[in-house]
Amino acid sequence: MSEKSNVVFIGRKPTMNYVLAVITGFSTLNSEEVVLKARGRAISTAIDVAEITRRRFLSDVKVKDIKIGTDQIERVEDGGISNVSTIEVILSK
Amino acid sequence: MSEKSNVVFIGRKPTMNYVLAVITGFSTLNSEEVVLKARGRAISTAIDVAEITRRRFLSDVKVKDIKIGTDQIERVEDGGISNVSTIEVILSK
Numbered sequence: 537m538s539e540k541s542n543v544v545f546i547g548r549k550p551t552m553n554y555v556l557a558v559i560t561g562f563s564t565l566n567s568e569e570v571v572l573k574a575r576g577r578a579i580s581t582a583i584d585v586a587e588i589t590r591r592r593f594l595s596d597v598k599v600k601d602i603k604i605g606t607d608q609i610e611r612v613e614d615g616g617i618s619n620v621s622t623i624e625v626i627l628s629k
Numbered sequence: 630m631s632e633k634s635n636v637v638f639i640g641r642k643p644t645m646n647y648v649l650a651v652i653t654g655f656s657t658l659n660s661e662e663v664v665l666k667a668r669g670r671a672i673s674t675a676i677d678v679a680e681i682t683r684r685r686f687l688s689d690v691k692v693k694d695i696k697i698g699t700d701q702i703e704r705v706e707d708g709g710i711s712n713v714s715t716i717e718v719i720l721s722k
Contacts, residue, residue, distance in 0.1 A: 573644040580671075602695040602697070604680060605678050606680045623676060625697075
């Protein structure tokens with residue numbers, strides 16, 4: 537198992553897809569930690585994923601740490617720089 | 630100053646309105662802590678508010694803690710119960 541398999545990048549797919557990825561990380565891959573990473577509007581989804589996983593499926597999973605930050609991304613339209621907020625939610629058994 | 634003045638509830642207003650409220654909390658009201666509270670889609674805005682405040686205006690403000698949870702709310706349409714994720718971002722000087 538590579539370290540990468542512990543990171544779930546949250547995007548625009550249905551929330552339950554990511555919940556399933558987290559459950560797979562803990563159960564099938566037997567990880568001790570799974571990290572959710574999200575930017576911008578997907579940040580709300582990341583929190584939903586953490587809460588649904590903990591409350592509905594894996595009650596022994598805890599939120600170990602939450603880190604926030606800012607990424608600078610280049611806009612496609614005009615090549616300018618935009619700031620976008622980021623979050624990392626570290627879930628652990 | 631009451632304790633309540635330290636809490637900024639994040640909703641659907643422009644992000645900078647909330648940034649201004651946080652700056653007012655620290656500067657005018659001289660609070661040592663300001664707590665951002667948000668639910669659902671406003672969670673992303675809360676992270677934006679924390680990041681913009683820290684990076685652009687008050688560089689001595691730190692993210693002291695971030696707590697997530699779930700609120701149960703009654704739907705207006707059918708009276709059923711929906712779960713909504715919540716976040717508290719505790720900013721301190």
